[in-house]
Amino acid sequence: MSSSILQCPACGRVLYFSHRETNVLVCNCTEVIKRDLSGKLSLSTVKIIPDPSEVIQPGTNGIWEGKTFKVTGRFRAWFEESVFNYWTILFNDGELAYLGEGYGLYSIMKKTNAYEGNAANFVRTANIGSKRELNRKQYLVEKNFKCSKLEVEGELYIPEYNIPFELFELSDGNGHELAFFEFRSGNVVPFEAFYVPFSSLSFTNTRNVSPPPKLTNCNNCKRPMEVRAFPYSQSYACKHCGSHHEFRTNNFRSTGDRNSISDGTEITLGSTGVIKNITYEVIGFALKEEKNQERSRWREYTLYNKQEGYAFLSEYNGHWIYVREQASAPVMLGGATQQTLIYKAETFVLFNRYGYEIINASGEFPYNIFNPEGTDVREFISPPEVWIQENNKREGITWFLGEYIDGKDLENNFDFPAGVPLKSGIGAVEPKLYISTPKLVMMALAAMFVLMVIHLVIDATKQKRPVIDEIFRFPDSVTTYTRVTEKFKLDKWRSNLEFEIQAPVDNDWFELGINLVNAQTGTEYTLSKGVEYYHGYSDGESWSEGDRRETAYLSQIPAGTYFLQITGIRSSSFSLMDTYRLKVTYDVSNDRNMFFSILLVLIWPVIQYYRIQNIEKLRWSNSPFSNE
């Protein structure tokens, strides 16, 4: 890593750039110093970030893909309705990259030369939602932000210092994400973006400062407004008079609209609660209404955690969904007509599509909630999860992942002065019995496979040892004939004996009485088995029934020394059947156990399948995309 020592043009302090590419540094005298390509320093007019309070700070260390990195500084970009940080990070091998951070989303962004030339052409005609080819791959343009203001902290790299600049975010649907910064027309700096969860970066030396709220006054009632998550919260509805405010030119300014202050909030604004081990503060509430025939209304609570960003709790008819914005999300190259999406092998089906308007609001919101015009929302469900796509011209395509959450769990964790509302009907992603058919089939197949493996493993240990294999002959003029065999040993704790009886009966029957006697204890196990075979010709057709070969079993016979007392009985002393063969095999396998077990284990999936079908009919009766 190369470095150079220079002097601050304002105060003369020695300045140290820790990387050859970092080109902006905040001096201790609070002046922002630029370094040009020749190494010359000059003062910049860009502002430093006042009261920085983010978890990450210059000096924070982290790990990504096994490589350690150090954060040196950042620029904070103010877009139309959002604010995002681009932290400069230096890996231990000298590589410089960005750590994109904001709203609980984190991404490692590495500069790439793979799109030189093509990138500038690409952004020239790029529109949100357009599908374009780049380096022989299809990319969807998901976002196009215009940055109107920059602020800096620490030591950082910024390719070019020009305001305003534009940012394009593209995705190819296979996890390949790109961010193109266009600082000037024709000068596009492409980055590859790798979205990661906060916890995977193993940060150390983080900042532990509570973010100072932005204090201002309502433009209408003049009473104080406290914006807890500033600058990330970009709109505010006065809790006292319901006046709507949006952040413009350095302050919250009234939009001129207001709503009722009897807002119907069920959770106390300002209270805290825990969801999935994340402690959130409830900072906003909105009552939204679908702009369609149903005019369905739902309540939406804005939650905030400094580290994890924003989340939302959406409540409709007592059914709750916990929603978070996702950077790593599906890419719908099929456009607006696409009715299903597959994400991580899970199929999500279009359940609802709507625009919405705000009926009531109170508190703060991470975007301009008062300007939902032109927002197209599509919900794809796979209970208990839902992917929500919000698409508008200002913010581009934003994906949220929602998960059904039990109202009772929320009641234990949040402040509901009047308790959670009662549930009615079935929620769009209520998991009630829901299992997708492919998963049900997979689970049934897995259970069958396990049963087969267990059975085959046990089968491999079977002795299948012949004990007796002998032909017995009836003396003349005798219908009943008893024989006693030699003794034999059975050595397993418990096992079975298979008796295979063959008798040449012809329109006749034969019966064998089997008496297995334990020579030591005298315990007897008895069994009888008939062999019969009849055939003939009647009504122009040949027929037959029975068989000349039958099999019988003695089960669960304990170990010991045994002998057999076998009694053959034939129909008459004149019967032509005068011999029979008996083959006795010890410790044989029993495939019917496996087949019956499989049948037994399939009972649950079959019943469940029919129950799920009934529930799904109810669920989809609330959807305009139902096939019913």
Added chain:
Amino acid sequence: MNWNAFNKGSALFPFRWFIIFAIAVAGLMTYADMTGWRLFSFSNQQQWSANGPGYHK
């Protein structure tokens, strides 16, 4: 992957009772296979003890 089927966050949660049921069936089959028991067999096998039922004082 959370393998605890009784944890609501687990993908196996909807299958928790099926897993219990399948384990029970697998256990039954294993016992039957190991001891030579034919499941659902209604044979006329009978057992007689040399001592007979009951006991002498």
